[in-house]
Amino acid sequence: xxxxxxxxxxxxxxxxxxxxxxxxxxxxxxxxxxxxxxxxxxxxxxxxxxxxxxxxxxxxxxxxxxxxxxxxxxxxxxxxxxxxxxxxxxxxxxxxxxxxxxxxxxxxxxxxxxxxxxxxxxxxxxxxxxxxxxxxxxxxxxxxxxxxxxxxxxxxxxxxxxxxxxxxxxxxxxxxxxxxx
Numbered sequence: 782x783x784x785x786x787x788x789x790x791x792x793x794x795x796x797x798x799x800x801x802x803x804x805x806x807x808x809x810x811x812x813x814x815x816x817x818x819x820x821x822x823x824x825x826x827x828x829x830x831x832x833x834x835x836x837x838x839x840x841x842x843x844x845x846x847x848x849x850x851x852x853x854x855x856x857x858x859x860x861x862x863x864x865x866x867x868x869x870x871x872x873x874x875x876x877x878x879x880x881x882x883x884x885x886x887x888x889x890x891x892x893x894x895x896x897x898x899x900x901x902x903x904x905x906x907x908x909x910x911x912x913x914x915x916x917x918x919x920x921x922x923x924x925x926x927x928x929x930x931x932x933x934x935x936x937x938x939x940x941x942x943x944x945x946x947x948x949x950x951x952x953x954x955x956x957x958x959x960x961x962x
Contacts, residue, residue, distance in 0.1 A: 785961075787828065789900055792859055793832060793856055794854055794857050813861075828889075829858055829869060830874055839876075841875070858871075877906055899922060904941055913947075916949075924952050927954070
């Protein structure tokens with residue numbers, strides 16, 4: 782039986798309501814909230830993998846402009862997800878992948894996780910790079926299709942296809958996944 786953890790990638794104010802907002806970000810909020818609530822109810826770890834940039838330093842800002850700057854409201858998890866640092870895990874990141882330069886792999890190992898459920902933004906970018914590293918570390922991947930978005934439908938579909946074709950990731954319906962918890 783799989784030992785899941787839910788990795789919530791960049792569901793932050795700047796991605797949903799601010800500097801890097803897009804329509805799909807707003808559309809997935811209710812389903813990401815359902816996933817997070819179901820995971821908590823079944824004692825599945827919820828880990829927020831959050832951009833947390835250093836202004837004027839991080840290379841990513843050259844491409845995307847200032848967003849999710851450490852200590853600003855734009856770097857906060859959206860309130861709909863009710864992030865609770867006493868129950869959930871918060872892993873700040875300065876690069877696309879939630880693993881690069883963080884202790885995410887150690888945390889997942891300590892929790893006994895073997896399967897990463899990836900949701901959030903963006904399917905073709907931060908979710909994809911987080912998935913790549915999860916795969917390289919030997920984790921299985923599951924992506925509920927309703928809980929991931931991108932700037933465009935093409936990027937979203939390409940991101941999901943890449944998960945399947947390159948990492949053997951399972952793309953499924955949210956209700957199907959919740960029934961497995």
